[in-house]
Every structure is written in structure tokens, then in C-alpha cells.
Amino acid sequence: MEFETLRIEYAPGTDPGDGIRVLVLNRPEALNAMNTQMFHDMREAVHQLAFEEGLRVLIVRGEGERAFSAGGDLKERKGMSDDTWRRQHQLAEEGLLAIKDFPQPVIAAVEGVAHGGGCELALMCDFIIASREAHFAQPEVKRGIMPGGGGIQNLVRAAGMRRAKQLIFTGDRFSAEEAARWGVVNELVDRGQALSAAIAVARRIVEAAPMSVRYAKLAASRGGEVDFHTGYMFDLAAYNVLVPSHDRLEGVVAFNEKRKPRWTNR
Template structure:
């Protein structure tokens, strides 16, 4: 059984919904699923027609409960390390993915599931969503980027509280603290994410890619270095056909037709 389902949306298949498909196991991530996800993000990074990815979990019970601890029970150190290399490669593949990735979260996002949602660009959560980094209470550590992405989202003091204790928070508090972009009614996370993806598709593709790069890289350096990156990207966009089209469409009071060049 495929553990990652793919479904294209949009007039030109420019939006791709990726579903973690292990609802019987609360979408926990085992080795096969991790390999499929890594393969997906590596292959789709070359899809020049793709404009946005929406990542979600099958069913409404869980986005993902994290790593599959049943599979890991009794796992040797060597096999554990090999599996974790898949996780590390997956995190980097999503973080560096060329187009925006939106997480649509229903139900539980625990451990690696929360880390997976945090590594995306935008997080839309159902009002029933629950979040926690529970690794420390299992004798391990968040290894999927959570110790970097959570403090960046909610601040170091709040992140330390959640990571040290494994405390669970609901969607409302996650939104108030800055981990979540938007909270929507139960069952509506995917629908809201697709609506946002369609709005993103209305923007010029090169502009969105450049903006993602500048924000991701620029916020980790000093202002002047980050601003230099902004201006370098700006100067890439200026001579593009899409920049000319965007200005022309505004003046002609019509929707722009982007060529991604």
C-alpha cells in the first residue's frame, strides 16, 4: 500500500495535495512512509509547473502522531540511525523546497508530526488540532527540526517549556503563540489550505520563489546581509517577462497570465 497519496488541483495541475496515508496508525511515520515522502519532495522539486504543495493526513483523527514507535521498539542503534537519516533528509528537502508548502492539520500533530508541520511555510489548523513535542518524555529529542523551528515560531522560553515537559497545546493557543497561521472549523483545514494555495497561484511564480528564499535565508542573518539578499532577488525579478506582464495586466485591468520566466 502506498503511504503517500498525491492529487493535483487547479486549472493546470499547479497545486499538489500530499496525504500521509496511515490513518489506522494515526498517520505515524514508519521507514517506508519516510522513504516515500523523501522521494516525493526530491522528485517534485523539478516539477516546473508546480506552484504550491498542501501536506495533510488521512482522516480527521491525526495529521501525524510522529515516528512509529511500534516499528522502533527494539530497533538497533544502527537501523535507528539509518532511519533517522531519512528524517533529516526529508526535513531539508521540505525546508528547501522551491515552492510554498502548506500544512493542513486536523487532530493530533505530536512529536515528528508537529515537527513536520513546523518545517512547512504555512500551517493551517482545525480547531480540534493538538500539538506537542513529546520526545523528551520518551528519552529522546526532537530530531526533525523542532528544536530550531519551534523557538523561531513561538520564542525560546515558550519552546523550552513545551520541549522540556512534552506539554500538549490546542490550536487556539498555538495560534496565539505564533505556531499556527490560521484556525478553522473542524474538517475544514484542507479546504482552507487549498483556498490559500489558489491565492498563492495568483501571484507571479518567480516572485513567490524569490520571496521564500529571501525570508528563509534572510531571517537567520543580520539585517544588512538579509537586505542584500532581498535586493539581489529583486534584481532577478525586474527583467523577467512576468514583471512586464504584471504591470501590463494592472494597467489593462485584467488578470495576469504568468509564464514563469
């Protein structure tokens, strides 16, 4: 798959069979700002990757160490008509939701700037690993608009209602250290190490049974949006799909034989 504004590659230091792929936002000259073409490319790339056999973990990063993404390309949006803006935003919505609803785990590896839509893209991932020098912001209210890429809902859920309201109402920038303290970022690493740290986590994920991870993600993502008892029904429905699976049997046998399991994804 080749795209004008994105690059898809095998994670450095891994074998293709490991199933760890990296989606690279590739506009470093613009701090990986997302223009209309990138929204087109993202939607298409993520939809294609969702059906790629053998893919186990997707990592999203920005090209270079200056930025994950500075958000929407405001130079392109200067003078944009309301209709064109809405059409572009529909592409953004579809691409960002495709990341959130991706069937496999998605990790954001954040270096540098993650502002506006860039912050929203990181928040759409299952979790974030960030350089200590990274910084985040939802500055849309300073541009006469508001976060429209899931940033409000995701930040409320990650940082808590009151903290998120302050960040959204002010548009203030917050550091990776603060983001980690508030539960927005999972892990902090030295500058330039976000990708390698994300790959290390991805390697541990791919050691687990593929079906188990996929269904656990589904239950956690959907169950976390509803009340406990309804969410628990998601857990049990997914659990009972796994009970008769070949991999459940293999996991038990491998444990008792003191060897690594040989997963078949069935």
C-alpha cells in the same frame, strides 16, 4: 507517482493547470505515524515534486480527521538497534529538510494529532492552517530522546525562545488555539476544514507571479535566519533577478490595462 505510505493528488476542486498538489500521509490505521517506509517515500516524493513543472503550491495533510501525524512509529522502533535507528533518522532528516527547502510554498493542513515528528513536519512547512480541534506536542523528552526533526529550531523561531523551551522541556501538549495565539499556526478553522482553507490560500498564491513567489520564499526563508542587513542582501539579490524578467513587465502592463496578468514564469 505511487508510494506505499503516501498519496499525491491534485487539490480537490482545482484543475491540474492550477498547480496545487496535495501530499497525503496515508497510514490512518496508525494515526499516520511515520515508519521507515514513509521516510523513504517522503524523501523520494518531495524530491520528485520539486522538479514538477507547473507545480505552484504543495499542501501536506494526513489521511482522515484523527491525525495529521502522531510522529515516529514507536511500534516499529521497539527493539531497533542504535545503527538502524540512526539510519532511519537520516532518512527522516533528508525528507523533512526537503519539505523545508522545497522551492515552492508548502502549507500544512492539520487535523487532529500533530505530535513528535508530526509536529516537526508541520513546522517544516512554510505555515500551518489547523482545525480548532487539532493539538500539537513535542513529547520526545518523555521517551528519553529529544526533538531531532527540526522541531527545536522551528519552534524557537515560531513561538519564541522561552515559550519553546517550556514546551520542549515538558513535552506538554498544546492546543491549536494556543498555537495560533503564539504564532505557530496561521489560521484556525472548523473541524474537517483545514484542507479546504489551505486550498483557498493556495488559490490566492497562484494568482501571483511564479518567479516572484519562488524568490520571495527563498529570501524570507534564508534571510530570516541571519541578521537584518545580511537578510536584506538576499532580498535585493532576488529582487534584481526579477527586474529584467518578462513577468515583471507583464505585471505592470496588466495593471495598466486593468486585466489579469498572463504569467510565463520567465
